[in-house]
Structure formats: structure tokens, C-alpha cells
Amino acid sequence: MEQELLSNPSELLELGQSLLGQAEALFYKLLRPWNAYQLAIALGLFLVASLLxxxxxxxxHEWMRAREGWPKWRMRILVVTHRRLRxxxxxxxxxxxxxxxxEVTWPSRSYILVIIANLSTAWLIIVFATRLIANPLLRSxxxxxxxxxxxxxxxxxxxEAQQILDSAAVSVGETRFSLWxxxxxxxxxxxxITVARFISKATTEQIRANEDISPSMQVLAVKFLQVILFGAAFFLGLRLVGVDLTGLAVLSGAIGVGLGFGLQKVVSNLVSGVIILLDKSIKPGDVISLGETFGWINSLGARYxxxxxxxxKEYLIPNEDLITGQVVNWSHTNDFVRLDIFFGTAYGDDPHKVRQLAIDAAKSVExxxxFKPPVCHIVGFGDSSVDYILRFWIRDPTGGLTNIRGNVYLALWDAFQEHGxxxxFPQREVRMLEDPVGHAEVGHAGKEAHPGA
Known part of the structure; x- marks a missing residue:
């Protein structure tokens, strides 16, 4: 690495003397009498602008509050305008x-006013332009x-400023990096990058507003567009300033090989995310269950x-788990879901009546x-009950499954109470046997039976 900082002190000294001479000339211009009233005019105009x-x-502010339904970008422009009215x-x-x-006087009589006007105009344009940058530090x-x-x-x-910045440089091989x-x-x-972000945001809103595109394809299109735009902005920016991208390509290839070994899981999740978006197996809004996790998909990310x-609770499930694991998608092809609940009744109750009561109770739940009527079947004869299964359909699994099961159970309880x-439920009978001495006899299991057990 060859360092070139301050490589030619004589040139820097000449530049410094030139800048000092120009600053001295500007200072003497400000001391002239006709420049004093120009500063006074600028100060007076600033006070008038403050009052206005x-x-x-x-x-x-009242007018802005009445503009409901306007796009966010338009409201942001209004907010910046409101803050910069002065x-x-x-x-x-x-x-x-x-x-x-x-137009009406000599150029020297308006020299200071023209400079102040140009500086103020430039600052105002820069303020409005940099509002497109979201990061506060980068914006500043x-x-x-x-x-x-x-x-x-x-x-x-x-x-002069360009020469000073270009003189501070560091050479790496045949490439020279200067401050300029x-x-x-x-x-x-x-x-x-700011332009790419603006285009990406505007295009994303249009893609998501298109109902003809499925949610999974919307996410895939947005991610693909962001990669293309930001990648093109990065390489185009380096190319415009004269950076040779050949060495960068070789370096990126070497880095890619190293990352391939060290970040296998990350790469696997990225590829799995692309596969999920392409095969449309899941999409935002679907209700899924993976192991003990049951919920609806909030968003699809590149990694999770x-x-x-x-x-x-919000679970961030890696994309690889959704590809390799067994996932139940309750709303994959359609929104219809069949639920089963089990119950039992006494042997003295008529099973035909019980089945009809169970079907009517399920139909009464909202x-x-x-149009997919519930059904009820006998599934077995238990020790103390006749066992039944009640099956019914719903079309909104996003509304929850436990609550609908609870409502059907409650409807069954009310129907059974009304019709007797x-x-x-299991019952146990305990008999107390006493020996001639009067002590409780120990049971066959080796535990003493207590009265009232």
C-alpha cells in the first residue's frame, strides 16, 4: 500500500495561500459601505418572512388537517412545507x-444579496430533496x-477544494483512492440508492394494490425488484466514479465461496424462502400449524x-423448517375446515335422539x-358411556378453532340439559372391611383405605 497523503507540500501551500487571499478579498468587500445596506435589506426581509x-x-395547519385520504408522500411534502414556510x-x-x-443598479450594489439569495435557494432545494432519504444520519x-x-x-x-481532496490519497496496487x-x-x-428506494416503494404499492396477483407472488415480485434496483444502484454508482469492477468481481467470488461454507443455514433459508414464494404453498393470511405452533402468517421474509x-405471540420460523417439516395449512386450497369433537352419553339414553340433538346443537352455532351439515356417529361402547363423534365444517379458521369447539360443546350441554x-363420568365405590380388632384392613394394593375416600 502506497500512501500519498500530503505528497506535494508546495502545491498544498499554494492552494492554502490562494484560499486565504480569496477570503481576505471577500472580507474587504463586506466592509464597503454599499454592502452594509445589502446586509440590512437581507435582515429586514428575514424578519418580514418570519412574521408572514x-x-x-x-x-x-387547519387546511392540512382537512386533507384526509391524501397519499403519504403528498402529506410529507405538506409537512416539510409547513415547517419551512419562513x-x-x-x-x-x-x-x-x-x-x-x-436590473436597476450596479452589480456591486446587489452582490451580497445575490449570494444570499443563491445560498438560501440552494439550502431550500436541498432540504426538500433530502427528505427522500429515510435514515436521519445519512440525510444530515x-x-x-x-x-x-x-x-x-x-x-x-x-x-481548490477538489485539488485538496484529491491530494489526500492512498494507492492499493494500481488503484488510487483519494478523498475526492x-x-x-x-x-x-x-x-x-435514494432513487432506487423511491422507485421500489412506489412500485411496491402498485403491486400490492393489484388483486390479480396472489399474495405470495406479490412478495416474490417485491423482493426481486428490491434486489435488482439496489444492486444496480450500487454497481452503477461505483462505475460512475471510475472504480474498476473487475477486481471487485474476483473478490466477491472469493468471498462467496467462504460465505457458502460459513453461512450454509442462512443460504438454505434464503433458497427455501424463494421456493416457498414460487410454489405458493403458503402466503400471508394463511392459518398454519407447525408442531406446537398454531397461528396465521403475518409476513414472508427472506430468512424467516x-x-x-x-x-x-409472534414466532419467527426459519424458511428451511417450513420446507423440510410437516406443516398443516388450514387454508391452502380453500377456507373450509372440518372439525371433530368427541362426547359420550349414558346407556339409558336413546342414541337416535342423542345424534339428532347433537346435529341440531351444532347447527345452532353461528x-x-x-350447506355442509354436521354429522354425528357412534364410534364405540365404552365402560360407562356410548361414545360419539360430531363432525362439522367452518370456513374461517383465522377466527380460531378452540373457541368454535367450545361453543359447540356449550350448545351440546344446553341441549342435553333441556332434553334430559x-x-x-367415572365413579368408584369403596367398601370398608374391618378385622376383629377394629383396625382398617390394608387393601390388596398395599395402601390403607381411608373413610370417606
């Missing part, structure tokens, strides 16, 4: 005054960096699937489907 903004903000009024006023003075860096560059350009110092190159790369990448249970059908 204070008067307009409440009215604009700067907007100031830019309009000082641009108008500077333009008039440039781009905002102040862009304004600093525009300031240097207005004062004609871009050449890194700054260009950061700006290019920031702009391209978010499943929300009835008690509000979520039970009538008894539900037997």
Missing part, C-alpha cells in the same frame, strides 16, 4: 429584491455536504416467516356451515 410564516402556519417566504422575497436591484450528511459543495461553487472555490473519489462515490451511491398466534340426556 407565523401568520400563515395556523391556517395552513425559508420559503425569505427565498421568494430576497430573490425578487435581488433581481430588481440587479447528504444535506450539509451538498450545501457545503454548493457554497464552494457559488464562491468559485470548487477547483470517496466523496464522489458516497454522493453517487446516496443519490442512486412471521407467524402470529391467538395469544399475540360459524358452523349449514345425561353425560356419565
Amino acid at each position: 410564516a407565523r401568520a400563515m402556519r395556523p391556517r395552513m 425559508m420559503i417566504f425569505f427565498v421568494l422575497a430576497i430573490s425578487l429584491v435581488a433581481g430588481v436591484m440587479r 450528511l447528504v444535506r450539509y455536504g451538498a450545501w457545503a459543495w454548493v457554497t464552494l461553487r457559488i464562491f468559485g472555490l470548487t477547483g 473519489l470517496l466523496l464522489q462515490a458516497a454522493v453517487m451511491l446516496g443519490v442512486l 416467516v412471521s407467524v402470529v398466534t391467538r395469544d399475540g 360459524r358452523v356451515l349449514s 340426556v345425561s353425560i356419565p
Whole structure:
């Protein structure tokens, strides 16, 4: 690695002297009498803009509150405009005054006003443009960096600044990395990634609003679009600043081999996620059960699937588990689900009557489907009861399964109580045998029987 920082001190000294001379000349210009009233005019216009903004903000706020149903991007523009009303009024006023003075008087009499107008206009445009950047830290860096560059350009110092940044460099082989190159790369990448994010967000909203595309294909299309846009922004940004991508391709290949061995599980989950999206086996909104986990799919991620249970817990299940494990999708091909419940009645009750009561009780529950009528069958003769199975259909498994079973059981209880059908339960009879001495006799199991047991 060859270091080139401060490689030519004489050039840097000349640049420093040039910048110092220009700053001194600008300072003497500000001391001239006709520049003092220009600063006073700018200060007066700022005070007028402040008063106008204070008067307009409440009215604009009330108007914004009445704009219900507007898109988010439009409301964000209104919010930024509401916050920057003073700067907007100031830019309009000082641009108008500077333009008039440039036409009616000498250029030196409006020099300061033109500079202030250009700086204020640049700051206002940068503020609105950087609102597209979601990250606050990146937004601040781009905002102040862009304004600093525009300031240097207005004062004609871009050449000197570029030379200073380019003189601080580090060479790696045949590639030379300077501060100027890194700054260009950061700006290019920031702009391209911001544009890619804006296009991705706008396209995602259109894809999700299209009802002809299935939910799983919507997720796949969105993920594929994001990878293409952000990947293209990254490589295009590096290419625009002159970075050779040949070495990067070789390096990325070597890194890919290493990651293939070290991140097998991660890669497996990524591939499994793509397979899930392609075969449409599950989609957002489906009700699934995997092992002890039962809930509906909240979202499909690149590495995991978010499943929300009835008690509000959110499980992040790796995609590989959904591919290799046995998953029950309660709403895969359709929303119809059959549920079974078991019960028993006493031998003294008429089984024909019991079956009809059970069917009528299930039909009385709201979520039970009538066009797929319930059925009831005898499944066996137990020790103390006749055992039955009651089967019924529902079409909304997302509404829960335990609650519908509980409602059907409650309807059975009410029907049996009303018609005198008894539900037997196990009973045990204990006999107490006493020996001639009067002590309780020990049972065959080796435990002493207690009275009242």
C-alpha cells in the first residue's frame, strides 16, 4: 500500500495561500459601505418572512388537517412545507429584491444579496430533496455536504477544494483512492440508492394494490425488484466514479465461496424462502400449524416467516423448517375446515335422539356451515358411556378453532340439559372391611383405605 497523503507540500501551500487571499478579498468587500445596506435589506426581509410564516402556519395547519385520504408522500411534502414556510417566504422575497436591484443598479450594489439569495435557494432545494432519504444520519450528511459543495461553487472555490481532496490519497496496487473519489462515490451511491428506494416503494404499492396477483407472488415480485434496483444502484454508482469492477468481481467470488461454507443455514433459508414464494404453498393470511405452533402468517421474509398466534405471540420460523417439516395449512386450497369433537352419553339414553340433538346443537352455532351439515356417529361402547363423534365444517379458521369447539360443546350441554340426556363420568365405590380388632384392613394394593375416600 502506497500512501500519498500530503505528497506535494508546495502545491498544498499554494492552494492554502490562494484560499486565504480569496477570503481576505471577500472580507474587504463586506466592509464597503454599499454592502452594509445589502446586509440590512437581507435582515429586514428575514424578519418580514418570519412574521408572514407565523401568520400563515395556523391556517395552513387547519387546511392540512382537512386533507384526509391524501397519499403519504403528498402529506410529507405538506409537512416539510409547513415547517419551512419562513425559508420559503425569505427565498421568494430576497430573490425578487435581488433581481430588481440587479436590473436597476450596479452589480456591486446587489452582490451580497445575490449570494444570499443563491445560498438560501440552494439550502431550500436541498432540504426538500433530502427528505427522500429515510435514515436521519445519512440525510444530515447528504444535506450539509451538498450545501457545503454548493457554497464552494457559488464562491468559485470548487477547483481548490477538489485539488485538496484529491491530494489526500492512498494507492492499493494500481488503484488510487483519494478523498475526492470517496466523496464522489458516497454522493453517487446516496443519490442512486435514494432513487432506487423511491422507485421500489412506489412500485411496491402498485403491486400490492393489484388483486390479480396472489399474495405470495406479490412478495416474490417485491423482493426481486428490491434486489435488482439496489444492486444496480450500487454497481452503477461505483462505475460512475471510475472504480474498476473487475477486481471487485474476483473478490466477491472469493468471498462467496467462504460465505457458502460459513453461512450454509442462512443460504438454505434464503433458497427455501424463494421456493416457498414460487410454489405458493403458503402466503400471508394463511392459518398454519407447525408442531406446537398454531397461528396465521403475518409476513414472508427472506430468512424467516412471521407467524402470529391467538395469544399475540409472534414466532419467527426459519424458511428451511417450513420446507423440510410437516406443516398443516388450514387454508391452502380453500377456507373450509372440518372439525371433530368427541362426547359420550349414558346407556339409558336413546342414541337416535342423542345424534339428532347433537346435529341440531351444532347447527345452532353461528360459524358452523349449514350447506355442509354436521354429522354425528357412534364410534364405540365404552365402560360407562356410548361414545360419539360430531363432525362439522367452518370456513374461517383465522377466527380460531378452540373457541368454535367450545361453543359447540356449550350448545351440546344446553341441549342435553333441556332434553334430559345425561353425560356419565367415572365413579368408584369403596367398601370398608374391618378385622376383629377394629383396625382398617390394608387393601390388596398395599395402601390403607381411608373413610370417606
